[in-house]
């Protein structure tokens with residue numbers, strides 16, 4: 001049994017895509033075991049994306065992630081990290097496969113609607129960044 005962190009990014013919330021994304025998670029049997037809405041400060045976004053701090057898009061990315069409310073969720077299931085990343089589609093929406101969330105909704109390489117952890121270690125860090133044990137089913 002594995003867990004991963006999912007975020008509906010501020011562009012997805014602003015554009016009214018919470019329901020669409022949650023529907024795709026449910027239709028693909030990705031079980032939600034925790035969920036809340038929050039608005040990250042710039043500093044909180046920098047802490048979350050600290051692995052990317054040397055990348056040229058770090059300032060822009062953390063401005064974007066702190067620009068409005070986001071939905072954070074914990075998904076749980078067998079092989080859920082890979083299964084959810086497959087459902088998200090490629091980082092660059094132009095390369096995202098048919099049937100993926102980013103193919104359906106993303107409009108920009110940065111404003112790409114959703115986030116998903118990429119490995120068990122990052123999932124553990126990211127889940128604990130937003131949730132206490134008491135908040136996860």
Ligand code: ATP
Pocket residue numbers: 052057061090091109110111112114115116117118
């Ligand atoms: P995420 O970590 O958000 O799930 P990802 O794992 O597909 O996405 P990463 O390489 O971890 O992609 O990049 C993190 C985020 O940084 C991307 O989702 C996107 O919002 C932004 N990003 C990545 N590459 C670029 C780029 N070349 N230009 C602008 N923003 C980018």
Ligand code: MG
Pocket residue numbers: 116117118
């Ligand atoms: Mg990533």
